[in-house]
Amino acid sequence: MKIIADSAIPFLKGVLEPFAEVRYLPGKAISAADVRDADALLTRTRTRCDAALLAGSRVRLVATATIGFDHIDTAWCATHGITVTTAAGCNARGVLQWVAAVLAHLSRTQGWQPAARTLGIVGVGHVGSLVKAYAEAWGFRVLCCDPPREERERCGFLPLEEVAREADILTFHTPLDDTTRRMADERLFRQMKPGAILINSSRGEVVDGDALLRSGLRWVLDVWEHEPNLNPQLLEKALLATPHIAGYSEQGKANATAMSVAALARCFGLPLEGWYPPEASPSVPRPIAWQELCTTIGRIYDIEAESRRLKERPGDFESLRDRYAYRREYF
Numbered sequence: 001m002k003i004i005a006d007s008a009i010p011f012l013k014g015v016l017e018p019f020a021e022v023r024y025l026p027g028k029a030i031s032a033a034d035v036r037d038a039d040a041l042l043t044r045t046r047t048r049c050d051a052a053l054l055a056g057s058r059v060r061l062v063a064t065a066t067i068g069f070d071h072i073d074t075a076w077c078a079t080h081g082i083t084v085t086t087a088a089g090c091n092a093r094g095v096l097q098w099v100a101a102v103l104a105h106l107s108r109t110q111g112w113q114p115a116a117r118t119l120g121i122v123g124v125g126h127v128g129s130l131v132k133a134y135a136e137a138w139g140f141r142v143l144c145c146d147p148p149r150e151e152r153e154r155c156g157f158l159p160l161e162e163v164a165r166e167a168d169i170l171t172f173h174t175p176l177d178d179t180t181r182r183m184a185d186e187r188l189f190r191q192m193k194p195g196a197i198l199i200n201s202s203r204g205e206v207v208d209g210d211a212l213l214r215s216g217l218r219w220v221l222d223v224w225e226h227e228p229n230l231n232p233q234l235l236e237k238a239l240l241a242t243p244h245i246a247g248y249s250e251q252g253k254a255n256a257t258a259m260s261v262a263a264l265a266r267c268f269g270l271p272l273e274g275w276y277p278p279e280a281s282p283s284v285p286r287p288i289a290w291q292e293l294c295t296t297i298g299r300i301y302d303i304e305a306e307s308r309r310l311k312e313r314p315g316d317f318e319s320l321r322d323r324y325a326y327r328r329e330y331f
């Protein structure tokens with residue numbers, strides 16, 4: 001059995017070698033020739049998994065160690081007998097902590113308390129639900145938009161325009177698909193309060209960057225159209241700018257690797273079900289009060305320094321990600 005694995009998936013080396021030949025390659029460099037005689041591909045967002053990569057190969061499983069899977073042509077895989085698995089929810093708490101760092105920064109630099117702000121959440125899945133629960137506990141007025149969930153559950157979520165009109169801060173947590181590509185566009189921005197803040201840690205293509213520049217809004221971005229080639233104006237004017245690392249917590253990465261290994265174990269009958277990286281420290285989910293958050297988050301995660309680094313050296317976008325010191329989840 002042969003496995004091609006993205007060399008930036010942490011905690012993986014040595015785990016699969018007793019059962020397979022494993023070749024580690026940088027995600028961007030994985031080619032059709034590399035996967036032709038492989039049985040499985042363990043991937044991240046940096047490898048486009050489509051007909052151009054997979055046609056004619058013997059790959060039976062594509063397991064992505066990420067939540068998002070817009071880099072995979074799932075329809076093509078389904079019609080060609082390739083199982084696709086994702087690491088659903090793996091790093092949701094990492095993204096929560098990134099959002100928390102953003103909110104604490106905005107509160108400190110703009111001099112408001114949560115009770116004075118309405119937070120709009122678009123997409124209330126693994127990430128959005130955590131953001132909702134913590135933000136409500138911190139005292140924000142929270143309004144949510146998630147049409148698929150509203151349709152299924154009738155849970156009182158609102159249409160996008162209504163949330164956008166009311167929000168002082170609007171944060172996006174949807175997948176990238178045909179319903180969400182550029183959902184944040186000129187028409188939406190016109191309905192928002194002047195100077196409202198848009199936060200995007202979903203996918204860059206969910207937001208129309210050119211329209212954002214013309215909008216009179218303010219923004220915090222972790223994800224960008226055309227990564228790693230960032231629009232210099234969007235970058236310069238961002239209140240905070242980070243290199244697609246919102247989910248880069250140690251536990252999030254460990255969960256992602258464990259879920260990918262479990263997918264391989266299921267698909268190929270390997271005795272690795274239940275494996276978890278022994279070197280990863282456990283997550284400690286707990287409530288955290290707003291004051292405690294504001295006084296502790298900077299010690300764990302200096303988002304301001306990270307933003308300065310990206311603004312000074314946008315060309316280092318990928319290397320900042322590759323050399324990232326994964327943050328510890330502490331709530």
Ligand SMILES: NC(=O)C1=CN([C@@H]2O[C@H](COP(=O)(O)OP(=O)(O)OC[C@H]3O[C@@H](n4cnc5c(N)ncnc54)[C@H](O)[C@@H]3O)[C@@H](O)[C@H]2O)C=CC1
Nearest residue numbers: 067068123124125126127146148173174175201202246247
């Ligand atoms: N920046 C980063 O490092 C990370 C980014 N992500 C991105 O965040 C996205 C969300 O992650 P999760 O919450 O785990 O996904 P999820 O699949 O658990 O939740 C997504 C939610 O969005 C909703 N949704 C779908 N279409 C919508 C629409 N048109 N309008 C409003 N809501 C809609 C779904 O019903 C679902 O409840 C991922 O797909 C991924 O692209 C995820 C992890 C890390």
Ligand SMILES: O=C(O)C(=O)[C@H](O)COP(=O)(O)O
Nearest residue numbers: 044045046066067068091247
């Ligand atoms: O999980 C996702 O979806 C993400 O966007 C990741 O956190 C970033 O993924 P990679 O850098 O591991 O491709």
